[in-house]
Amino acid sequence: MAAPRPKIKNPPDGGQSSLHRRVVDELRQLILARRFKPGERLVEERLAEELGVSRNPVREAIRVLAAEGLVEVSANRGASVTTMSAQEARETIELRALLEGHNARLATRRQDKEVIKRIEAVLTKGSLAVANGRFEQLGDLNQKFHAELAAASQNTVLGDVLKRLRDRTAMLFSTDDPDYQERTWNEHAAILRAIIDGDERRAASLAAEHVMHAGSDYLLALDLQMPWDAAAPEHARRTEIAPPRTRTPRKSAA
Incomplete structure (x- = not known):
């Protein structure tokens, strides 16, 4: 592992549930930061040390993360970070793309001004981090x-499902490639603009394509082909930003 992490302090009241939650989060x-690699x-x-x-x-954190699909537990090897086959990765990416598109459509429909302001604030920080090369x-x-x-989107069930899918795909996608990060945050900006403009179709298309872009980079790095016309959700295939016919695999974090 890299630099040592700060130790988690016991809660002042000795509450074990609070401590357990913090260990799970840590x-x-x-x-997700790939300090522990798949497998x-x-x-x-x-x-513990x-x-x-x-x-x-x-031990409790490992059980929780196993239920989330981030950890595998076997009788022979014990606990390890989950590894996904190419097929599992493809299926996860495709499902996340479909649901991210629907989530963006709902967000456009709801027009929650307070949440949109928070998204704008995060977008500003992310764009500055890219510009300054602060990829960490x-x-x-x-x-x-x-x-x-x-x-x-104001849909908590959808939000819970997407969180799990995001956590699983976070282990696949690049985090330190400048070109990848610049494209990622430009796509974030385009999604938010479509939401603010009230364009449900475009917001859904851009959100779905955003996931498919990152997913195709990963799969191409495994010498697989991402069949855009077949794999992408219908609203992603109608996007105004057409996917390139040939793509050069980028450095992937996976």
Whole structure:
């Protein structure tokens, strides 16, 4: 692992539920930030030492993250970060693209001004981070952007499903490629503009294509072909920004 993480302090009131939640959140972020790579073992004793807690909250965190699909537990190897086959990755990307499109459509319809202001604030921070090359900030900002976008749809069930799908795809997508990040935040800006303009169809198309772009980069890096006309949701195929016929695989974080 890279630089040591600050240890998690026990809650002042000794509340174990609070401590457990914080260990779950911390371990989730370590996985999503790729501090632990897909397939890497998660050793309870080592994690407990790094986080400054006992093994019990670490064991509970592993159970929670296994239920979320981020961790695999087997009798032989114990716990490890989930690995996805190419087919599983494709299916997850396709489903997320479909649902992100619907989420953007609902956000456009609801026009929640307060949430839109929060999205604008995150977008400004993300664009500045890209411009200044502060890529270490972009993982959290990307999560915040999409979390606020989910809030804007005012559909909590959809938001819960999307969060799980985002967490699973976060392990696949690049985080340190300047071209990738510039494109990502330009696409974020275009999605938000369509929402503010009240264009449901365009917002849905751009949101779905945003996921398919990142997904095709990953799959192409595995020497697979992403059949845009077949795999993309219908509203993504109608987008005004046509996908290129040939794409050069970019450096992927996966």
